Amino acid sequence: QVRLQESGPGLVKPSETLSLTCTVSGGSMRSYYWSWIRQPPGKGLEWIGYIYYSGSTNYNPSLKSRVTISVDTSKNQFSLKLSSVTAADTAVYYCAAGMFYLTNFDYWGQGTLVTVSS
C-alpha cells in the first residue's frame, strides 16, 4: 500500500513561489508516475503534472510556464514549485501516484491547503 504525505507552507504571498513536497512510503519510486493535482475550495480537480523516477516530466499546458516538478529518489520524495502565484492558485494540493504513462491516480495524499494572500 503506497502512502503519500504532502508538506509545505500553508500561506504564500502573491507573486512568490509555492513549494510543496510529497513523501512516499510503502512503495517503490520506480513503480509509479508521481503527480500533483489541485482543487480550489468548492471546485473540481485539476491535474498539474507528473514526474517519473528517471526525472521525465509531463505538465499540464495551462500551468507549464510556471511549474517545476522534481524527484529525489534517495529521500522517497518529489516536489512541486509553482511560480508567480495569485489568489487563483489557492487550493488544496494533492500528491498522487499512478501506474501508467497515461495515468489514473491510484493513491492519493490527504491534501494540503495552500492560500495565496498578502
Place this chain on the structure above:
Amino acid sequence: EIVLTQSPATLSLSPGERATLSCRASQSVSSYLAWYQQKPGQAPRLLIYDASNRATGIPARFSGSGSGTDFTLTISSLEPEDFAVYYCQQRSNSPFTFGPGTKVDIK
C-alpha cells in the same frame, strides 16, 4: 484538451436506491475512463478504472460501463457511506482531465 461533462450535477436519492451517473467526453477516450469518490475533507478515492474495472477493495455494488464518449457509473443500492461527490477522469490524452462532478445526496 478533452473536456468531460457529468450529469446530473446533483442526484438526490434515498439509501437502498439505485444511482446512475453519466460522464460524456468531448472526443473518444476509448475505455480510458476512471471514476473517483470524494467525501468532504478527504482526498478522492479511485473506484473504477478503464471504464469497468473495480479498483482494489471497492464493493461490487459499484459498476462502470461505456466506451468512446459515453460512460456510466452505477451504484446498485446506495449505502449511507456512498453519499459523496463522484468525478470521472480520462487518461486517453494528456493533459489528464476530470469532469466537474456529480453530488449524490440524501433525499
